[in-house]
Amino acid sequence: MPEVSDTAPDFTLPRDGGGTVSLSDLRGDLVVLFFYPRDDTPGCTKESIGFSEQLQAFADAGAQVFGISKDSVAKHDKFVAKHELTTPLLSDEHGTMCEDYGVWKEKSMYGKKFLGIERSTFVVDREGKIAHVWRKVKVPGHVDEVLEAVQAL
DSSP, rough: OTTTTTOOOOOOBBBTSSOEEEEGGGGGSSEEEEEEEETTTOOOHHHHHHHHHTTTHHHHHTEEEEESSOOOHHHHHHHHHHOOSOOOOOOTTOHHHHTTTTTTTEEETTTTEEEEEEEEEEOOTTTTTTTEEEEEESSSTTTHHHHHHHTTO
């Protein structure tokens, strides 16, 4: 489970619309990675729309933003089209990245326990180190908080 000042675990994952994204290829830029449980659920939709609405502000601050879930690229493509998202979405179908970043957790809903993604956000600095970590994210106000942190780097 990476913490602030740790080297961010590298990855190469497929993205919506085709192609792949590798963290090592983004060195020199700030990178925001927001992990979310599932495409097209209320909180995940609000969060993804929020990052999409602020994508230019993140770019102006020198940051690239990526959403990550275990949904397939095909599901991501439908989610992007349905909500006109501009934030790239990465597919971690095998869960390796979720494990590497410590976001695959036991959760509980209505008394039932299950494994799922704990909504979390990481900012990776230009040298590939974790600069900020938010765990158990609550969606309202989160995008603005992350943007302020990125603008301060």
